[in-house]
Amino acid sequence: MYLLWVMSLTEFRMTFHGTVLGYLWSLARPLLTFGVLLAVFTQVFRLGAEVVNYPALLLLNVMLFALFAESTNRAVTSLVAREEIVRRTQFPRLVVPLSVVLTEVFNFTLNLATVFAFILLYGVEPRWTWLLLPVIVLALLMITVAVAMLLSATYPRLRDIALIWSVMATVLFYGTPVLYPIEVTPPTFQDIVQVNPLTPIFEQAQKWIIDPNAPGALGASEGSEYLLFASIALYVGICVAAVRVFFREAPRIAEEL
Numbered sequence: 001m002y003l004l005w006v007m008s009l010t011e012f013r014m015t016f017h018g019t020v021l022g023y024l025w026s027l028a029r030p031l032l033t034f035g036v037l038l039a040v041f042t043q044v045f046r047l048g049a050e051v052v053n054y055p056a057l058l059l060l061n062v063m064l065f066a067l068f069a070e071s072t073n074r075a076v077t078s079l080v081a082r083e084e085i086v087r088r089t090q091f092p093r094l095v096v097p098l099s100v101v102l103t104e105v106f107n108f109t110l111n112l113a114t115v116f117a118f119i120l121l122y123g124v125e126p127r128w129t130w131l132l133l134p135v136i137v138l139a140l141l142m143i144t145v146a147v148a149m150l151l152s153a154t155y156p157r158l159r160d161i162a163l164i165w166s167v168m169a170t171v172l173f174y175g176t177p178v179l180y181p182i183e184v185t186p187p188t189f190q191d192i193v194q195v196n197p198l199t200p201i202f203e204q205a206q207k208w209i210i211d212p213n214a215p216g217a218l219g220a221s222e223g224s225e226y227l228l229f230a231s232i233a234l235y236v237g238i239c240v241a242a243v244r245v246f247f248r249e250a251p252r253i254a255e256e257l
Contacts, residue, residue: 016137027111030066034059041179051185052211056119060209061202063108063115063176064136068144068198069169071104075148076155079253093250097152101145108137119209129208136205143197143235146242153249177202183215194227195234 038055051057075097083097120126156159176198182190193199201215207216217228 001073006070008167013126017051027114030062030111031114032061033066037062037179048099051181052213053119053124055123056122056124056211057181057206058179059118060115060205062142062203064202065112065173065176065198067108067137067140068140069173070107070145070146071101072165073169074104074160075100076151076165078148079152080156082216093253094149094246097148101141105141116198124210127212129212132208133205136201136208139201140198143238145203149242150238153246153253156253157249170199172196181206181214191224191227193233194224195230195246197238199233 038058041058042049042054053136078100079093079095151161175193176196177193182193182199182203185193203215204217205216207219
């Protein structure tokens with residue numbers, strides 16, 4: 001745990017070392033993304049008129065997805081980036097991808113203050129379900145860590161993984177209810193999105209944080225519960241596969257490097 005903490009803290013400090021804005025870049029990037037998407041989906045596609053508290057929902061979703069995307073994108077090359085340490089030092093290899101995820105958790109935690117300040121200013125009333133946010137974040141972190149483990153363990157042997165994942169992360173961004181609630185999408189598209197293991201997390205976040213009248217994970221799958229079960233099964237499958245693959249590949253990583 002001490003090694004994980006030291007590596008994460010060092011990574012956090014070095015991420016914006018030498019930049020003019022420093023930590024503010026970690027806030028500026030998702031906020032700029034939020035601004036562009038808000039303009040497009042409220043002024044061009046007029047989605048904002050159909051969704052309760054849409055700007056607040058969009059900002060929350062962008063921040064949540066940024067935690068997943070930034071963690072996994074950086075985890076892909078994390079073991080190779082620390083090649084000298086991995087080859088010469090004996091330590092649990094799992095610490096490396098975990099430190100990347102924990103660094104992003106630091107950023108996310110600091111950014112949450114801005115998110116909730118915006119949500120309150122926008123007029124969303126506080127409710128007791130806000131206390132359930134850690135459940136949402138924990139569920140997101142579990143699959144984030146799992147994907148980070150899979151990517152970091154396979155990249156030393158298959159360098160195409162970085163390019164493949166960059167495309168997959170973009171697909172997941174549009175295939176996850178980040179820009180839209182699932183209930184406003186066409187039925188055929190809903191079936192596809194509901195199988196996404198990230199979908200129940202974002203749907204439940206909308207219900208607990210933004211709109212108590214939103215269907216949530218269970219309501220969105222009403223009449224098609226098998227899709228929710230498929231999503232949960234895929235979630236569990238990814239986590240199990242991550243553990244098996246990482247600990248199978250971990251002893252060979254130094255040789256691959």
